[in-house]
Amino acid sequence: MSREFILVLVFIIATLLGYRLIKSVPSLLHTPLMSGMNALSGITILGMITATLGAVAFHSKVLGAIGIVCAMVNVVSGFMVTDRMLKMFKSSDRKETKP
Numbered sequence: 001m002s003r004e005f006i007l008v009l010v011f012i013i014a015t016l017l018g019y020r021l022i023k024s025v026p027s028l029l030h031t032p033l034m035s036g037m038n039a040l041s042g043i044t045i046l047g048m049i050t051a052t053l054g055a056v057a058f059h060s061k062v063l064g065a066i067g068i069v070c071a072m073v074n075v076v077s078g079f080m081v082t083d084r085m086l087k088m089f090k091s092s093d094r095k096e097t098k099p
Contacts, residue, residue, distance in 0.1 A: 034085075038078040045071045 025033060048071055052064025 034078050034082045038075055038082070041071050041075045041078065045075065 045068060048064055048067040052061055052068065055061045055064055
């Protein structure tokens with residue numbers, strides 16, 4: 001088997017395993033997990049910037065730029081979802097107490 005085939009096979013298995021794992025997480029744990037994934041995506045952005053700066057070929061730089069954009073979309077949408085979920089736990093009818 002070629003190296004590329006093995007890499008594609010590992011990617012497919014990791015995708016299916018990740019989907020099954022995320023699907024089995026209770027909804028109560030999604031907010032803490034989302035925060036952790038935002039931190040990991042931030043590290044991914046730094047890695048992609050470093051790899052893109054070190055790229056020699058033009059197509060490698062283009063793929064690096066696409067990777068940076070995808071990771072940024074993941075971080076921004078993760079923060080938006082986390083903020084939206086945290087707003088669900090705030091009470092909308094807070095009573096103001098006057099001293």
